[in-house]
Amino acid sequence: MQYRRIAVIMAGGSGERFWPLSQPHYPKLFLRLTCESQTLLDQTITNISPFISKENIFLATAVHLSDIVKKNYPQILPENIILEPIQRNTAGCIILTTAYMLARYGGDGSTITMAVLPGDHHIKNPEQFRLAMEMTLTVAEKENALVTLGINPTRPETGYGYLEIHPQTNRNSFPVHKVLRFHEKPDSITAERYLSSGNFLWNSGIFIWRVSTFLDELGRVNPDMRNAVSLMTQALINNDKETIQNIFQKLPAVSIDYVLMEKASSILTVRAEFGWDDIGSWDALDRIFPHDKKGNVVIGNPVLLDTQNTIVYNEGGEHNTSVAVIGIENLIVVITNDGVLVVPKDRAQDVRKAVDELKNRHSPHI
Amino acid sequence: MQYRRIAVIMAGGSGERFWPLSQPHYPKLFLRLTCESQTLLDQTITNISPFISKENIFLATAVHLSDIVKKNYPQILPENIILEPIQRNTAGCIILTTAYMLARYGGDGSTITMAVLPGDHHIKNPEQFRLAMEMTLTVAEKENALVTLGINPTRPETGYGYLEIHPQTNRNSFPVHKVLRFHEKPDSITAERYLSSGNFLWNSGIFIWRVSTFLDELGRVNPDMRNAVSLMTQALINNDKETIQNIFQKLPAVSIDYVLMEKASSILTVRAEFGWDDIGSWDALDRIFPHDKKGNVVIGNPVLLDTQNTIVYNEGGEHNTSVAVIGIENLIVVITNDGVLVVPKDRAQDVRKAVDELKNRHSPHI
Numbered sequence: 100m101q102y103r104r105i106a107v108i109m110a111g112g113s114g115e116r117f118w119p120l121s122q123p124h125y126p127k128l129f130l131r132l133t134c135e136s137q138t139l140l141d142q143t144i145t146n147i148s149p150f151i152s153k154e155n156i157f158l159a160t161a162v163h164l165s166d167i168v169k170k171n172y173p174q175i176l177p178e179n180i181i182l183e184p185i186q187r188n189t190a191g192c193i194i195l196t197t198a199y200m201l202a203r204y205g206g207d208g209s210t211i212t213m214a215v216l217p218g219d220h221h222i223k224n225p226e227q228f229r230l231a232m233e234m235t236l237t238v239a240e241k242e243n244a245l246v247t248l249g250i251n252p253t254r255p256e257t258g259y260g261y262l263e264i265h266p267q268t269n270r271n272s273f274p275v276h277k278v279l280r281f282h283e284k285p286d287s288i289t290a291e292r293y294l295s296s297g298n299f300l301w302n303s304g305i306f307i308w309r310v311s312t313f314l315d316e317l318g319r320v321n322p323d324m325r326n327a328v329s330l331m332t333q334a335l336i337n338n339d340k341e342t343i344q345n346i347f348q349k350l351p352a353v354s355i356d357y358v359l360m361e362k363a364s365s366i367l368t369v370r371a372e373f374g375w376d377d378i379g380s381w382d383a384l385d386r387i388f389p390h391d392k393k394g395n396v397v398i399g400n401p402v403l404l405d406t407q408n409t410i411v412y413n414e415g416g417e418h419n420t421s422v423a424v425i426g427i428e429n430l431i432v433v434i435t436n437d438g439v440l441v442v443p444k445d446r447a448q449d450v451r452k453a454v455d456e457l458k459n460r461h462s463p464h465i
Numbered sequence: 466m467q468y469r470r471i472a473v474i475m476a477g478g479s480g481e482r483f484w485p486l487s488q489p490h491y492p493k494l495f496l497r498l499t500c501e502s503q504t505l506l507d508q509t510i511t512n513i514s515p516f517i518s519k520e521n522i523f524l525a526t527a528v529h530l531s532d533i534v535k536k537n538y539p540q541i542l543p544e545n546i547i548l549e550p551i552q553r554n555t556a557g558c559i560i561l562t563t564a565y566m567l568a569r570y571g572g573d574g575s576t577i578t579m580a581v582l583p584g585d586h587h588i589k590n591p592e593q594f595r596l597a598m599e600m601t602l603t604v605a606e607k608e609n610a611l612v613t614l615g616i617n618p619t620r621p622e623t624g625y626g627y628l629e630i631h632p633q634t635n636r637n638s639f640p641v642h643k644v645l646r647f648h649e650k651p652d653s654i655t656a657e658r659y660l661s662s663g664n665f666l667w668n669s670g671i672f673i674w675r676v677s678t679f680l681d682e683l684g685r686v687n688p689d690m691r692n693a694v695s696l697m698t699q700a701l702i703n704n705d706k707e708t709i710q711n712i713f714q715k716l717p718a719v720s721i722d723y724v725l726m727e728k729a730s731s732i733l734t735v736r737a738e739f740g741w742d743d744i745g746s747w748d749a750l751d752r753i754f755p756h757d758k759k760g761n762v763v764i765g766n767p768v769l770l771d772t773q774n775t776i777v778y779n780e781g782g783e784h785n786t787s788v789a790v791i792g793i794e795n796l797i798v799v800i801t802n803d804g805v806l807v808v809p810k811d812r813a814q815d816v817r818k819a820v821d822e823l824k825n826r827h828s829p830h831i
Contacts, residue, residue, distance in 0.1 A: 421804035423819035426812035438787035453789035
């Protein structure tokens with residue numbers, strides 16, 4: 100059987116966790132948050148290009164981001180940019196893109212293998228990633244199952260969701276496991292237990308399936324959403340934008356994990372290691388950037404005195420503001436033209452809360 | 466005997482300790498660092514005006530600050546602005562201004578009572594200050610002594626110098642004490658001892674004396690400097706700017722405390738309380754400004770989440786940058802158009818070091 104292998108890059112985001120560098124009109128995927136000069140989205144496209152041909156790379160993004168994408172990412176064919184009318188989380192994104200595939204290529208989707216992946220994650224070893232992805236695509240083509248990429252955990256991370264796997268399910272000598280359960284972000288004690296058990300993998304948010312398998316599973320756990328795919332497919336064939344918009348708006352803004360993965364009957368995971376990092380918040384820079392002798396990550400040209408294990412980001416402004424950080428430990432200090440952030444590393448997740456507060460004040464810079 | 470009572474406001478400063486708000490061209494005395502709308506220099510002039518007439522208020526400042534002073538402080542007569550060719554600390558300032566008085570008013574200075582005071586300190590109770598100053602001027606006129614204002618200490622402050630007094634020297638029912646010794650800024654254990662002993666006062670840096678008494682004492686401990694006063698007086702009478710400049714440049718850049726007060730034979734102090742604060746560094750804002758419920762001093766409109774006992778200053782910029790401070794304790798965070806400072810309160814003295822480092826880098830904003 101010949102399969103069309105498709106990658107859908109989810110290129111959304113609300114630009115909150117990397118405030119003030121990220122902004123609603125400039126979410127994380129457009130940032131150069133790693134040592135490389137490419138943006139995270141550029142890196143994602145580069146990483147999948149060796150095994151997915153250009154005409155099969157799709158990008159799903161929000162309407163207000165489409166101009167930036169079209170202007171800065173010519174690697175994506177304009178006809179492969181799928182615009183989400185409003186934010187409907189990963190479930191909405193995947194339902195819409197599935198309808199696109201059915202409308203464009205016809206059939207029941209049984210010959211389309213679709214990989215869905217976030218556009219703003221970091222992969223340290225692209226070659227390992229390619230091998231894992233090719234293996235996963237092959238598994239998805241051979242098995243009637245939804246397949247995920249499970250990352251071998253290297254630390255008791257509390258910022259990721261976990262996949263609980265059946266330890267004795269290696270198939271075909273591939274590192275493929277049956278997923279017993281999806282687990283939300285754990286507390287630190289639970290994360291330690293997950294790490295030591297050996298039966299828990301990080302949920303990378305990268306999913307691979309044949310479109311027909313996806314539709315079967317979706318129909319079983321959520322017939323309404325399955326029906327929405329069919330209605331949207333027909334509307335896309337008819338170029339009936341109003342109907343598409345209407346159906347899309349009625350979808351709940353929930354994750355595909357919640358809608359499908361946690362309830363599906365057959366989920367497999369390929370256990371992989373390729374230096375994956377979701378770069379979920381400012382503290383992730385500690386894992387990405389080199390450190391000075393005192394354990395600081397320093398971007399830009401700030402003065403640091405008696406300061407250790409601190410992240411100072413001061414770059415990208417029209418003028419490079421003078422910055423002095425004295426006698427500080429374990430803090431994140433970010434200075435851009437749009438704002439200033441001071442937060443301990445272990446509170447980096449709470450940047451969202453501050454952004455909400457700033458939004459409430461109708462600040463012109465948020 | 467009729468005395469001419471003169472006040473000399475020392476209006477210098479290198480603008481380091483309140484960086485990035487203060488700058489070399491904009492030292493602390495021009496800042497609005499208190500709850501009042503006046504600058505510190507404005508407040509000083511206002512505080513002495515009830516007991517020193519306008520023609521007797523002098524201001525000694527650096528050449529590069531003269532334009533700002535002339536433009537913004539019309540309360541000072543232009544002919545009463547004394548320009549210091551270069552920075553020569555308080556000893557240089559006082560020697561130059563003394564020569565001015567002798568040149569302008571003639572005689573041996575025995576009928577001139579001169580009060581020398583910093584222009585950038587804060588006084589909470591101006592009426593108490595007036596009473597203490599009038600008492601001190603009277604003491605200086607009656608006694609052959611250099612007189613200082615000693616502040617009743619209210620905490621074991623390590624940022625101030627101390628005067629050690631003879632406890633049984635009250636004269637004329639005035640709270641006047643003989644000064645036994647000048648002490649440099651103490652460590653915290655010593656400061657506790659000073660506070661509990663009752664025989665130590667804060668050195669306010671406010672000195673009052675008859676010019677002739679000053680010259681006598683100076684001649685005894687430092688004949689060269691005494692001679693410099695005479696030479697400068699003559700040069701001022703001759704309007705010989707080159708000679709003035711030459712003599713001034715040769716003066717060592719040392720404090721009057723070091724040159725004279727620590728060695729003089731007869732020093733008295735008037736023990737006073739008028740809410741004096743030298744506002745020596747950013748942490749002083751804790752003593753000056755009101756606090757929110759969590760003990761924060763907040764200037765401007767930053768977002769603070771789970772933050773306590775912290776000083777956040779975000780004001781005076783062309784545009785008010787969005788600022789978020791999350792999960793912080795006992796820190797100072799300052800954001801201006803010229804720079805950003807992050808420092809624990811107990812390291813506020815070290816801002817100077819960061820400024821030195823920034824200077825070394827030839828930053829355009831320092």
